[in-house]
Amino acid sequence: xxxxxxxxxxxxxxxxxxxxxxxxxxxxxxxxxxxxxxxxxxxxxxxxxxxxxxxxxxxxxxxxxxxxxxxxxxxxxxxxxxxxxxxxxxxxxxxxxxxxxxxxxxxxxxxxxxxxxxxxxxxxxxxxxxxxxxxxxxxxxxxxxxxxxxxxxxxxxxxxxxxxxxxxxxxxxxxxxxxxxxxxxxxxxxxxxxxxxxxxxxxxxxxxxxxxxxxxxxxxxx
Amino acid sequence: xxxxxxxxxxxxxxxxxxxxxxxxxxxxxxxxxxxxxxxxxxxxxxxxxxxxxxxxxxxxxxxxxxxxxxxxxxxxxxxxxxxxxxxxxxxxxxxxxxxxxxxxxxxxxxxxxxxxxxxxxxxxxxxxxxxxxxxxxxxxxxxxxxxxxxxxxxxxxxxxxxxxxxxxxxxxxxxxxxxxxxxxxxxxxxxxxxxxxxxxxxxxxxxxxxxxxxxxxxxxxxxxxxxxxxxxxxxxxxxxxxxxxxxxxxxxxxxxxxxxxxxxxxxxxxxxxxxxxxxxxxxxxxxxxxxxxxxxxxxxxxxxxxxxxxxxxxxxxxxxxxxxxxxxxxxxxxxxxxxxxxxxxxxxxxxxxxxxxxxxxxxxxxxxxxxxxxxxxxxxxxxxxxxxxxxxxxxxxxxxx
Numbered sequence: 001x002x003x004x005x006x007x008x009x010x011x012x013x014x015x016x017x018x019x020x021x022x023x024x025x026x027x028x029x030x031x032x033x034x035x036x037x038x039x040x041x042x043x044x045x046x047x048x049x050x051x052x053x054x055x056x057x058x059x060x061x062x063x064x065x066x067x068x069x070x071x072x073x074x075x076x077x078x079x080x081x082x083x084x085x086x087x088x089x090x091x092x093x094x095x096x097x098x099x100x101x102x103x104x105x106x107x108x109x110x111x112x113x114x115x116x117x118x119x120x121x122x123x124x125x126x127x128x129x130x131x132x133x134x135x136x137x138x139x140x141x142x143x144x145x146x147x148x149x150x151x152x153x154x155x156x157x158x159x160x161x162x163x164x165x166x167x168x169x170x171x172x173x174x175x176x177x178x179x180x181x182x183x184x185x186x187x188x189x190x191x192x193x194x195x196x197x198x199x200x201x202x203x204x205x206x207x208x209x210x211x212x213x214x215x216x217x218x219x220x221x222x
Numbered sequence: 223x224x225x226x227x228x229x230x231x232x233x234x235x236x237x238x239x240x241x242x243x244x245x246x247x248x249x250x251x252x253x254x255x256x257x258x259x260x261x262x263x264x265x266x267x268x269x270x271x272x273x274x275x276x277x278x279x280x281x282x283x284x285x286x287x288x289x290x291x292x293x294x295x296x297x298x299x300x301x302x303x304x305x306x307x308x309x310x311x312x313x314x315x316x317x318x319x320x321x322x323x324x325x326x327x328x329x330x331x332x333x334x335x336x337x338x339x340x341x342x343x344x345x346x347x348x349x350x351x352x353x354x355x356x357x358x359x360x361x362x363x364x365x366x367x368x369x370x371x372x373x374x375x376x377x378x379x380x381x382x383x384x385x386x387x388x389x390x391x392x393x394x395x396x397x398x399x400x401x402x403x404x405x406x407x408x409x410x411x412x413x414x415x416x417x418x419x420x421x422x423x424x425x426x427x428x429x430x431x432x433x434x435x436x437x438x439x440x441x442x443x444x445x446x447x448x449x450x451x452x453x454x455x456x457x458x459x460x461x462x463x464x465x466x467x468x469x470x471x472x473x474x475x476x477x478x479x480x481x482x483x484x485x486x487x488x489x490x491x492x493x494x495x496x497x498x499x500x501x502x503x504x505x506x507x508x509x510x511x512x513x514x515x516x517x518x519x520x521x522x523x524x525x526x527x528x529x530x531x532x533x534x535x536x537x538x539x540x541x542x543x544x545x546x547x548x549x550x551x552x553x554x555x556x557x558x559x560x561x562x563x564x565x566x567x568x569x570x571x572x573x574x575x576x577x578x579x580x581x582x583x584x585x586x587x588x589x590x591x592x593x594x595x596x597x598x599x600x601x602x603x604x605x606x607x608x609x610x611x612x613x614x615x616x617x618x619x620x621x622x623x
Contacts, residue, residue, distance in 0.1 A: 054534070055617050075539045078538060087536070110538050112223045158537075
């Protein structure tokens with residue numbers, strides 16, 4: 001359960017202050033499927049980053065499952081990112097020198113999980129996502145759709161309860177994009193909270209709830 | 223995170239950028255290699271010289287005419303002419319109980335001939351004490367006989383090389399040679415054992431000191447070699463020598479008395495300083511290698527921004543990232559140092575082939591020091607880029623491609 005209250009975030013662009021988020025209040029229940037939509041610069045990516053603990057708000061409070069997150073130090077926030085939150089990016093962000101399997105293994109290495117357990121989980125995930133024959137290829141040998149699938153596998157390998165996707169289909173063609181969305185929705189029906197940021201109105205329609213943002217504020221919900 | 227995984231991650235990160243890694247390894251290897259080779263050479267030079275001088279024997283004292291120390295003050299108006307060391311001076315030294323052997327030396331060069339074969343050779347005039355003093359051994363015949371040292375007898379002892387040159391395999395004892403314009407009878411041949419007096423003992427002819435003085439028309443001695451009665455007596459012997467000579471030379475201190483210990487200690491100090499200086503200069507190249515590492519790693523950090531951002535996004539805290547980059551710098555330093563050691567070993571092997579008589583063994587302290595400095599250099603210069611990586615804003619680095 002994610003609760004945001006009075007969240008504000010400002011950036012310095014050149015020597016001007018730009019407000020990315022103004023006084024945002026938001027509650028998302030566990031297992032929900034939410035799409036955050038709006039024009040460029042509306043603050044939707046910033047909102048996602050704050051929920052995902054990649055960024056800190058300048059004001060306001062963030063409660064995750066009833067715990068205050070805003071006061072936590074770097075190590076504790078990192079621990080939460082490891083175990084409770086999974087991130088999927090528009091540009092995939094796979095480590096180019098590692099194979100697909102090694103990329104998927106990475107969060108477990110950081111978490112200190114022992115090697116045999118890691119191998120087991122990676123093997124299971126690879127099967128589930130249908131990338132078995134590409135597991136030993138490097139990202140530059142994979143198609144866009146395959147890369148995003150690897151990225152999603154990496155994002156959920158630690159079994160987080162929230163999955164955040166920032167324009168997940170932004171770099172993909174319609175067919176691959178569709179496959180990726182199905183995977184994400186499949187994970188959501190398994191109980192993971194799914195929050196996507198998207199331009200695509202068709203993608204937004206599929207969500208259980210849409211949040212429209214303009215100029216750093218939530219304009220409407222449905 | 224397991225240590226194995228940390229090392230594995232950093233190792234694969236280095237391998238992922240082969241050119242950059244190669245350059246860093248090369249810089250480190252050259253730095254470490256040059257430190258080790260140069261200290262090995264310096265240490266070898268020290269050992270070589272010390273070894274040569276050690277052969278002089280430890281209770282040895284050498285008296286040289288003239289005072290070799292410079293004292294401050296204006297040059298004297300009437301120069302101080304050092305008196306010659308004479309045979310009588312040498313014999314007078316036997317009075318001291320701290321002295322066991324005294325061997326006066328007169329040296330010159332003269333043509334030595336047998337029949338038609340002739341050679342310009344070093345002629346050494348001395349007394350029978352030279353045999354025990356320099357631990358010489360006879361291959362044939364005998365050494366100079368005891369007797370009045372002021373008497374010039376026409377007898378000589380040949381070195382083994384000159385004997386071979388003039389006589390080949392034929393016996394030389396009892397034969398006659400011409401030295402300069404006089405005839406001498408050969409009474410013995412030296413073997414190739416024994417210590418040198420600072421000249422090649424194979425290519426030498428030894429005659430009684432008085433004969434040498436007559437041959438070269440001089441009454442002065444080249445030097446006097448003295449053996450103290452034992453190690454503890456060296457100090458007293460030195461004082462006794464100074465006193466006796468001073469008395470005989472009208473109160474002038476115009477000789478230089480040198481003990482082997484002092485020579486060795488001086489040379490040792492000189493060579494240690496030389497080696498450290500040279501190694502220190504080479505160590506500068508290690509600092510340069512460290513700066514190169516910092517440079518290259520700073521570039522690497524900026525190239526890997528999105529990777530670092532990703533690591534943070536999947537839950538690596540800032541100090542974990544710091545550690546990963548530091549370990550990478552450390553691994554590169556150590557591997558570079560290892561290559562440097564191999565390089566040094568190869569270089570020393572080559573030098574050993576070219577100069578087989580030169581003692582070459584890598585001093586352990588330089589190995590440890592080089593590797594230690596390499597590692598610290600890598601870590602110190604790796605800290606800045608690692609901190610920069612740890613502080614990267616994930617949002618910034620992930621919003622780009």
